[in-house]
Amino acid sequence: MEKRWVQVVNSDFETIDLLAQQLNIDQSLAEVLVQRGIASFDEAKDYFRPDMGKLHDPFLMKDMEKAIARIDLALGKREKIMIYGDYDVDGTTSVALTYSFFSQFTENIEYYIPDRHKEGYGISTQGIDYAKQQGITLIIALDCGIKSVDKVAYANSLAIDFIICDHHLPGDELPNAVAVLDPKRLDCNYPFKELAGCGIGFKLAQAYSIEHHLPAAGYEQYLDLVMVSIGADIVPIADENRILAYHGLIKLNTNPSKGLAALMKISGKNKDYTLTDVVFSLAPRINAAGRMDHANQAVKMLLCTEDDLALEQSEYINLQNSDRKTTDHTITAEALALIGDCDILIQKKTTVVYHESWNKGVIGIVASRLTEKYFRPTIVLTLSNGLLTGSARSVPGFDLYEALLGCQDLLVQFGGHKFAAGLTMKPENIDVFADRFEQIVSSTITEDMLCPKIKIDTELQFSQIDGKFQRIISQMAPFGPHNAAPVFVSHGLSLAGKPHVVATKHLKLSIKQQNSVIFESIGFGLAEYEALLQPNKPFSICYTIEENVWRDQRRLQLNIKGIKIN
Structure with missing residues (x-):
């Protein structure tokens, strides 16, 4: 599903100019900060240097x-x-x-x-x-x-x-x-x-x-345990969470607990962890214990005080995670087959899918995958102890919890928050529930919510991007909800070499803007653009800027989120 580009409009030029002068930073970076509610030197100091004393x-x-x-x-x-x-x-x-x-x-x-x-x-x-x-x-x-x-x-x-x-x-x-x-x-x-x-x-x-x-x-x-929970539970990286995540990452990268250190070793990355690394590398492994076996195994690992025991326990959890991957991919394929013809979804604003044999431990992951594919509130259900147990996921802007409140008379129990929830119901209620849920969502969700978006912070010229620019961006981390990595847009671009596909679905390409420096770029899941990009055909991209490390060599790289052919 193609994403709509939405660029933030910021007209507080006076504050942007003053902040750029006070911090001695690029005007575009000052604009990004102001958009995040940082309007003074002191606020910037608290933001860039989170203080446990606060x-x-x-x-x-x-x-x-x-x-x-x-x-x-x-x-x-x-x-x-x-x-x-x-x-x-x-x-x-x-x-x-x-x-x-x-x-x-x-x-x-x-x-x-x-x-x-x-x-x-x-x-x-x-x-x-x-x-x-x-x-x-x-x-x-x-x-x-x-x-x-x-x-x-x-x-x-x-x-x-x-x-x-x-x-x-x-x-x-x-x-x-x-x-x-x-x-x-x-x-x-x-x-x-x-x-x-x-x-x-x-x-x-x-x-x-x-x-x-x-x-x-x-x-x-x-603090490293708190940071892992903050990343995994997708809570806002603001206020206390920003302070705790910031210092938790320092501890993880300098003096992690025995259990987390072993898990880092098993995952193949021992240092320079970001919150994103935690979310996609450590958290799924910890979660796998409770999904495939018993979560006591995860607690046992996190409590280890000896290196050998911690490594043994993390190896076991890593095996559980491998099983989890196989299981959730299988169930996702089965769910997609059950949904069938996507024409049905054109008329619906929700997805509710059920199979009695699905593994209860992974239906939350499946719900997330289906939500990403169809971009509408989704519930995946399975049978457990005589009841239907489900995981629900929402789209940005829509309050899933409120929608479930409207169905609570059909539920044995439910709980969660705006974007994710769990629920149980009697099997005989599923059809009535699915109809009611569809009715409530259809009457309250907007068409805008059903369209995936890329939020763009500001436009950049390639000439603005250098080592100092990237170092300041890196100091804005940890990134997450309410503090996403800045997304920039640049126009009038051209190829500086032939693009090529890696791992069947990702696109690698070199890009230049007029006579500026050439940037190596990666577009995950954007392989379809290989045939559309032509040497003399200008295009635009929206992207984040990151530091790519390969064999101890560090260089700036653009992580492309979207491409538009001009």
Whole structure:
């Protein structure tokens, strides 16, 4: 599906000029910064040099005092504590961080991850029953629990207290826990609402350290785990998340935990990790444990303190990831075959597809692939324990969670956020649900949302691009939601050699603009343009600028996002 180019229009020329002078940078870079809300030297300083000292006071979070008091009571009375978390990257890193931190103060602590296939998402009755059998009286739940009203009530009936540490949207009623830490609570005035689940665990450890006058190093040692969760959970790279991701990447590249170091070695890249590398290399491997086997394997790896054990565990997880790739590619092909003739989709604004035999662990990936292909809200369902279990993905600008709210009477449970969600329903409801979901989406989504776009920051001349220009761009990292790598557009370009296709679908080419320097370029998935680009035919590209490293040689490269023949 061809993407529409949308260039940001910025008319605040006075601020752009002043910022360019103050920072001694190219006017176009100043324009990019202003578009990101950076309008002064001090704001630029905070942006380029994220400061751990600028993290918010954790006690601004509603119920934090209650949480710390209950943990103090448990530690003082030598109660048994369970750290309970979700089976994805955010959940497993959350558990690893919180379990490691509080293990410094007690031996009466264990962790629990529900089985994705047997227990499903969130707090499970099986997990609570296990806690009761083990004599556990306090459960700290991470990256889940905000909608587990009935499960927390059940735990209360067994004299088990809960502390909920979640970042998902609450329902109409909060669980009756000792403390509910969730910035998205309507009555929570915490300044930043978009922490990942592991970020909530980090704030809990930070609060405990502040309360007991412990050194910051006691919780900052887990910054690499927090960073991995931020990247994997696709939360905004802004405010605290930018600070945590920035310093987490420094730790990953200089002194990673044993488990992450082993996983880096297995992935074939030992240094110079970016957040993008984490998202596409480390996160899928961690996720694979819970998708194909049990997420305990991921937590075990993240908790390793010996190199040999960490490498052994990461090798096992890498094998699980290989199996995951095979499985999700097979299911994606089957889903595409079920959808069949794309003419049907012209009339529809949603995709809902189901097969009872699909692996529950990979349907979220399949939903993402289908959303990317058809660019409309998508739900992929399979059968699990007598219920249909699904993963939902949305398109930019459309609130998937609100659409599911309109179908909640047809669902056993659901949870998530604007762009991704999980749901379960009775099998007999699928047809009614699919019709209702289509109706709700059709009445609220706009045609603009159904068209993929490339957001362009500003136009560049090739003569502007040099080493200094790229160094400043690199200092804008880490890149992610709300802080994407700048995308530029250049016109009047021509070939400086014959383009050629690599790996069957990618395009490599050399490009020049009038008499300026020639840039080597790569266009992933753009092989179709090989025949369209002609030596004397001008064209335009939109692109990011990156540093390509090959055999220790570094050079600037344009990563092409789109091509238009003039």
